Amino acid sequence: MQTGPVDNEIINRVLQGEQALYAQLVKRYTPFVFTIVLRYTANREDAEEIAQDIFVKAYRSLADFRGESKFSTWLYTIVTTTCITFLRKKKVPVHSLDTEQIFDLADNQNSTFKANQVEQKSKVQVLNEALRLLSIDDARILALFYQAEQSLEEIGRILGVEPNTAKVKLHRARQRLKEKMETHFAEVVEELRG
Missing domain, CATH: 1.10.10.10 (Winged helix-like DNA-binding domain superfamily/Winged helix DNA-binding domain)
Incomplete structure (x- = not known):
């Protein structure tokens, strides 16, 4: 259940200069991002680092979000590409x-x-x-x-x-x-x- 402003409204306001509102998106989507990241790496510290990197990348690319799909769909693309890049660099063994x-x-x-x-x-x-x-x-x-x-x-x-x-x-x-x-x-x- 989503309370408060909808994602697109928050994004529009962030893009208009209210950067502090981005924290609402981070709070709303942290469980989603963290859950997916943990599928790629079982190491909690790596997962936290990757999740933080994902939100930084999403913030920097927010102007590219066109609203044609859900924000979570757009964010998921950033999650998977960031995780795959991390795994390629680190060559993490799977246990x-x-x-x-x-x-x-x-x-x-x-x-x-x-x-x-x-x-x-x-x-x-x-x-x-x-x-x-x-x-x-x-x-x-x-x-x-x-x-x-x-x-x-x-x-x-x-x-x-x-x-x-x-x-x-x-x-x-x-x-x-x-x-x-x-x-x-x-x-x-x-x-x-x-």
Whole structure:
């Protein structure tokens, strides 16, 4: 739920000299950007650095935003190109955590959390780990649809494919995610079903 001025209004006001309003866009889209960046790098410090770089690039390019699509769609393009450039420069190795490490991490959470909050967080962590096991293309389309809440038409525009092709890619990515969850995180899948 978006409160306050809509993105295009904020952008127009920033371009007219009210630069401080850009902070509203940063606040609004930080979770979106950070979630996608974490798909490319599991290192939180790198992710924070990349996210900051993305918002600087977006600010510098704000005059190029034409409003033909959602701001999030335009921003997503900057996110992916920045992440890919970072990975090429750094040549980051991809690692996956095994199930035991994930549950150890969940068990070591601050004890002031309620039990269900820790359980919910561990399920989110497991889902994020399963997403990291997918190809970048599969993780990207799932993030666009579920986390960025982009329509199939917008996803098609971002990926340069027809909406029906985006729908097929999304369906296949869901299937592969389901397979990864059942293969690597069977206990969590059983808990979710039960």
